[in-house]
Amino acid sequence: MNRPTGRGTDPRELYRQAAAALDRGDWPLAQRLAEVLAPHARGHGGVHYIAGVAALQMQQVPRAINHLRQAAGHDPAQPGYLAQYARALSIGHRHAEAIAAADRAMALAGADAVTLDTLGSVYSRANAHGPAIEAYRRACALVPGHAGFRFNLATSHMVHGDLDAAQREYEACIAADPGYWRGYLALAQLRRCTPEHNHLQALAEQIASHPDDTDAQLYLHMALGKELEDLGDYPRAFDHYTRGKAAQRKREGPSTERDAAMFAAVRRWFDDRPAAEASGYDSAEPVFVLGMPRSGTTLTDRILSMHSQVHSAGELADFGIALWNAGGRSGRSLAGVLANLDPGFRDWEGLGRAYVEGTRAVGTGRTPRFVDKLPHNFLHIGFIARALPNAKIICLRRNPMDTCLSNFRQPFAPGLPDYGYALDLLDTGRYYLQFDALMAFWRQRMPGRILELHYEALVDDQARTTRELLGFCGLPWEDACLHFEHNQAPVATASAVQVRSGMNRDSVQRWKRYGDRLDPLRRLLSDGGIAVEA
Structure with missing residues (x-):
């Protein structure tokens, strides 16, 4: 396990190590270092931010909420801190407070695309899909080629019933990243395919090209099964459903x-x-x-x-x-x-x-x-x-x-x-x-x-x-x-x-x-x- 270096008694060095641990996903170390620093860093939102995000990643929701509340309180003009605070509240099913924090973050200038995408997920969890669309749209405007942002925007449009907009965004998602497998399934489910308008060949080619990718096999087989069912080929549709689900079951095990x-x-x-x-x-x-x-x-x-x-x-x-x-x-x-x-x-x-x-x-x-x-x-x-x-x-x-x-x-x-x-x-x-x-x-x-x-x-x-x-x-x-x-x-x-x-x-x-x-x-x-x- 990574431990602080001998220079770790210097608060600035401890903070650097904590931030580095957070960046590489070493949540326990990031949390431990940040909580060592917290009593000596009053008014420093970044320390509580590191401790809070690390706690949230380890599913310690009450602890995460406490730290992120302090982070947002120390730096109320930092949209990233507010967004993570809202996310923690949302995961804790405190949706009214989550929306209030998300609204404050949305009103601030300078929010980056990742922060806006996080805010979109907070609104979505609270069934506030109008604000979710706005947050996702702003994220896509900042980084148009990000497949995940496009997928989230498409899904919000689908939830609202705007299927044309959803289709455009799912297609943009796949164009941005042909390996974003969920996009193929979402696109197949959006409308009933016909002999003239379908993705059968593209799906079959992708399945053949990625035999060892579990997610590819899951989403692509399920998408192909759905389109074959639309076309009335039920036996082949069932076979693809079976192959897709088998790929997922192999990874997750029986329940x-x-x-x-x-x-x-x-x-x-x-x-x-x-x-x-x-x-x-x-x-x-x-x-x-x-x-x-x-x-x-x-x-x-x-x-x-x-x-x-x-x-x-x-x-x-x-x-x-x-x-x-x-x-x-x-x-x-x-x-x-x-x-x-x-x-x-x-x-x-x-x-x-x-x-x-x-x-x-x-x-x-x-x-x-x-x-x-x-x-x-x-x-x-x-x-x-x-x-x-x-x-x-x-x-x-x-x-x-x-x-x-x-x-x-x-x-x-x-x-x-x-x-x-x-x-x-x-x-x-x-x-x-x-x-x-x-x-x-x-x-x-x-x-x-x-x-x-x-x-x-x-x-x-x-x-x-x-x-x-x-x-x-x-x-x-x-x-x-x-x-x-x-x-x-x-x-x-x-x-x-x-x-x-x-x-x-x-x-x-x-x-x-x-x-x-x-x-x-x-x-x-x-x-x-x-x-x-x-």
Whole structure:
């Protein structure tokens, strides 16, 4: 390990060493040197900046926030310090404070492109996509040939529904760096390709040219699979999805045991507890839309948020964070959090209040209801029901084969622990079986508490199913809810393009187009007790 030299007693030399350690990514050394200097460098923002950035890189978020707050306080005219402070607040889910710090940084002259890109990510995390576009646009203006800046700007345009601008920026991203593999996938997903307009040859050539690059194999195979699916070549599309996901799974490993432990931990926590306990926080604002990813949660959110009394808050991690705080901030996984949560925990009111107050940072409170559409909140249903007895819980259900296929063919961002199952089709099936069993567990313990809304019913009879949805939420009928495609709110999920078109049946029974490629999945689900139609 690198250590300070014999001249390290000189504060200027220690500072030089700390800055050098930060530049080369030696976070522990940078932090150690900066914290040695901090008591002797009052008023020196740079020392706290080094300590804060190093702490943030090591996921020590509270420590990072403390140091970066001091850095920004000592040098309030330094946009880079404010940007990193905003970033730390954002990662700590303190979005209102993060936006305030980002706004101050944006108002300062002299921000460099990296700082502006950082500010764009802060705004994006807080669902402030208008300011994000402005920050990314300014970064691109300063460094037009930076592929990453172009990609981020393109994605913000896509979230806002400006597909033409998104296409231009994704193409500029690839032109700036032909090895920016995510750009190929994003471009393929942006529109439906045709025999006249596609990237099949270019994608195939890049795949052949980079056989040992895991990221290239992942993104390029997924992009080629999507375009082949657009053209109706389902067997070849499936083969490319399989090859792309296999490349990622080889790097990340299977998640089957970790997922099984998580489901078991949730059920075990509630097994010996009565179905109803002490009352929680009495807010009726939250509407939780949850379920397996790719099952219609975004569509349902768009329908609900067309109502004048409902605001879409997006996919919030706030309930999981409130639960983590209640468990003493211990455990990196849900299983770990529950292992550290006091078996005698009774502060349901405090848990519910902490969740609702935490959502204020993303604009809740302006309407009587808000939608939190984080799909994996289905794992938290038991806690939600106790902490928020007046909250509405809506679980989307979709044909099991379509659900599993859609998860498998969706290129979730690498490294996300909640989506490790989706790297293998049969692992996805196993995950679905556990999800289905958990929903049966919640139904048995809380009859009538959850509305299970079927995606196919919504597609086949939108008006009747929407009436049922609004009625369950205690909302009066509004015709606008039938026209979700006119919803102007940003969409930052995998369904961003799809939900901007009207209702259609394109995704219903999609699995049947893949023929015998899905026979192993069908057998797995059938053996697990899931009825799969012929």
